[in-house]
Structures are given as C-alpha cells and as structure tokens.
Amino acid sequence: MDLKQIEINDLLAIQHKLALIDVRSPLEYEEFHIPGAINLPLFSNDERAEVGTLYKQKGPEEAKERGVEIVSHKLPSLYKKIKALAAEAEQTVIYCWRGGMRSKSLANFMTVMGVMCWQLRGGIRSFRKLVTEQLHVFSQEKKPFVVIEGYTGSRKTDILKQLSEKGYPVIDLEGLAGHRGSIFGSVGLNPQSQKAFECGLWQRLCDLKDAPYYIVEGESKRIGRVVLPPFINEGKAQGERIMIDYPFQARVEAILKEYNPEENKAAVNEAFWHLQKYLRQPFLGELEAALQNEDYALFIEQLLEHYYDPRYQHQLKKYPKEAKRLSITSVAEGVEGVEAILNTLYAPALG
Incomplete structure (x- = not known):
C-alpha cells in the first residue's frame, strides 16, 4: 500500500x-x-x-x-x-x-x-x-507603522489589547514573543522560540493583509530571546509615534499588578541577579534591601527612577520623528486618545 x-x-x-x-x-x-x-x-x-x-x-x-x-x-x-x-x-x-x-x-x-x-x-x-517565504513577501509591502510608546508601566499593552478588540490592526509583539522585553520580561510568562514567534507573526500578518497600516508597541530589536525581523524595526523607526504619559505612582501599581512579585518571587530574584552587573553602589544595595524586605513597591520605584526611565529617555533621542504626546490617567482615556490620533492620520486617506 x-x-x-x-x-x-x-x-x-x-x-x-x-x-x-x-x-x-x-x-x-x-x-x-x-x-x-x-x-x-x-x-x-x-x-x-x-x-x-x-x-x-x-x-x-x-x-x-x-x-x-x-x-x-x-x-x-x-x-x-x-x-x-x-x-x-x-x-x-x-x-x-x-x-x-x-x-x-x-x-x-x-x-x-x-x-x-x-x-x-x-x-x-x-x-x-x-x-519564512511569506514573511519576506510581507516585508516588501512597506505599510506604515504607528508606534505606541511610553515608560515602563504606562499601560501600553492594555491600550493595544483594547484597540485590537475594537478591530484596529494591532500586532502584539510582546504577546507573540511571550516576553515583555526587559530582564524582568519573562516573569509569569512563557517565552517563545524564534520559530514560534515568526509563525505567530505570520498568522497575524495574514489576518491583517488588507489593513492600511500596523499598530505596534515601541520595542527594542530583541524581545527576550526573539529577534524582530528587519522590516518591523524599519517600520517602527520610520513610523508615526504616540507617546503615552501615565502618572508615576500609577505605573508602579500597574507593574505590581502585572508582574505579581508575591507569586513570582523566584523569577523576580533570578531576573534581578542578571541585572546586577549593570548596577553600581549604593543603588544596588538599596535595591537588594528592598527586595530582601519584600518591599516590591519601593523596589519598582527605585528601578524606574534610577534605571529604566533614564535608559528610556536616552533611547527616545534616537528617533528621527517627534512623538505625539498623550497624557492619560486610565486605559480608556488612552484608547480614546489613540483613536482620535489615528483618525487624523488615516481616516481622510481611507475615506
């Protein structure tokens, strides 16, 4: 037979x-x-x-x-x-x-x-x-990108999720990678391989084949162990940028809720161990004390103020285009504000 x-x-x-x-x-x-x-x-x-x-x-x-x-x-x-x-x-x-x-x-x-x-x-x-072949085909389309940016904890992912649910052409890069991008980015998640990420990306691009543009979150070239395709990086660098301003303490609360360090102590400690080589005293000692005392709010506050926020400010200087700034106090405000900006950018062309 x-x-x-x-x-x-x-x-x-x-x-x-x-x-x-x-x-x-x-x-x-x-x-x-x-x-x-x-x-x-x-x-x-x-x-x-x-x-x-x-x-x-x-x-x-x-x-x-x-x-x-x-x-x-x-x-x-x-x-x-x-x-x-x-x-x-x-x-x-x-x-x-x-x-x-x-x-x-x-x-x-x-x-x-x-x-x-x-x-x-x-x-x-x-x-x-x-x-691999289909991703190459998509890379030749040269669709415009809209990049949602903001400091760590600015609710960007939540805003993108709601925009996606409303039918906007969102590519959730962090969701596809199973990682949030930072050293702590795998806490509570299941990081994906490069092949699995590219498979998910291909599926999403197929879903969005008729979309006039893509919406993504501002990311580096690498998300965990996943490397973004060059056409994604190029699209982000040249795309329209929307900068989310969210109150500092609200960011701390959002990070506490999302990462849930009480339930993920081992993963948080391991990530901090990898981060230590980039830190200097006395800042390192202050972080160690906050972590040892399980004062996670203080730990996050110090990390944001003295490490992540300065690094992000430096990164913003590399973009050729000025971002449109959007100050919000809730995810709902963020979604509404991004929709308004999208309407000014693309509604006339679509009409």
Whole structure:
C-alpha cells in the first residue's frame, strides 16, 4: 500500500477539517509546531536523545533497532488515540521533522490497520520554509507603522489589547514573543522560540493583509530571546509615534499588578541577579534591601527612577520623528486618545 502524502499548501487549505498529528518529541513540539497540531510523540525527550546518540556512535541500524523497541510498546495506545481523532475529522495527517521515518512508519502502520493517514511531505520543515517565504513577501509591502510608546508601566499593552478588540490592526509583539522585553520580561510568562514567534507573526500578518497600516508597541530589536525581523524595526523607526504619559505612582501599581512579585518571587530574584552587573553602589544595595524586605513597591520605584526611565529617555533621542504626546490617567482615556490620533492620520486617506 503506497503511503499518501500531502503538500503544506494543500494542508493549510483544509486545516479546519484535519486531525493533524505531530509525532516529534515534546521538546521539539514545544519549540515550534504547526498551529492546531496535537502532539503524540513516538519518543520522549530522553528517548530521542538516546536514539540520536546511538545513531552517531554506532550507526543507523542500531538506532533503528532501539527505536523499534521503544515504539512497539506504545503502538496500542497510539492506535487508539489516532483512531479516535480520525473519527472526528475528514482527513488525518501525520508529520515529523522532515517527513522521515517517524511520521512515515506511523502513517503506514495506521493505514494498514484501517485508519487512512497521510504524511506531510517535507515535515514541519516545509511549514517553516513557507512561513519564512511569506514573511519576506510581507516585508516588501512597506505599510506604515504607528508606534505606541511610553515608560515602563504606562499601560501600553492594555491600550493595544483594547484597540485590537475594537478591530484596529494591532500586532502584539510582546504577546507573540511571550516576553515583555526587559530582564524582568519573562516573569509569569512563557517565552517563545524564534520559530514560534515568526509563525505567530505570520498568522497575524495574514489576518491583517488588507489593513492600511500596523499598530505596534515601541520595542527594542530583541524581545527576550526573539529577534524582530528587519522590516518591523524599519517600520517602527520610520513610523508615526504616540507617546503615552501615565502618572508615576500609577505605573508602579500597574507593574505590581502585572508582574505579581508575591507569586513570582523566584523569577523576580533570578531576573534581578542578571541585572546586577549593570548596577553600581549604593543603588544596588538599596535595591537588594528592598527586595530582601519584600518591599516590591519601593523596589519598582527605585528601578524606574534610577534605571529604566533614564535608559528610556536616552533611547527616545534616537528617533528621527517627534512623538505625539498623550497624557492619560486610565486605559480608556488612552484608547480614546489613540483613536482620535489615528483618525487624523488615516481616516481622510481611507475615506
């Protein structure tokens, strides 16, 4: 029985009708997977490492034999799970890294057992190639950018979220990266890999293909471990800028609520450990004391006043365009003010 294969473009065209199964290890899946795919790994993370080591040290035959030993015990469970998923879908597709032995062997087994399964030709590498090519296409469009700026804690993310919910063309870069951008940016979040970020960015750009402009938050070239594509950085540098002014103490309260240091003490302490090399006495000692006393409000106040705000002021000098300033005391005011500015910038052109 010949194994049926499907191309990535054909898969994406019918994805809502699919049972899409990723048979790679949990770590591979976590780093990057096709949206909507379900992870049914043939190997655990340790098992994959074991088979890979055997392949390098003793050759492919020994690796295959060990792989068969590992997978054979899992086949009954895999059969039941895939059969149940296939019963709810019009088509079942299995993929691995490059359309190799893992997906081929399981798809063949399931098909022989009466559950027709297709293999994704080229594996997830074909999807990665598509994402990369499509991002290049989007980079050539040269749409204008609107950049929402402000000191740390100015509620920029909340403003962008509400604008997005109202239908504005927002690209939530921090949300896609799973990171807020600073050393403390991963506290309470799940940072994404570069590949996962670019996949999410591609999806969002597809959603906004008819938008006349993009709205983003002011970010550096790197958000956590994610590097922004050059066209995003270029668009931000040349875009219209809206600077949010939010009261200092309100910023402190917003940061306390968002980062929740009481519940994320270990992550806050680890981030502070990484930050210490950039700090000098006596400021460093004051921060250490506030953190040791769990006086998180004082800790944030000192960080903003003596570290983050001065760095941000220096960064603002690099932009060629003057920002439109918007003083607010609430997120609602911010949303209303940004909408008014957007209307002056783009409504005439759209009308």
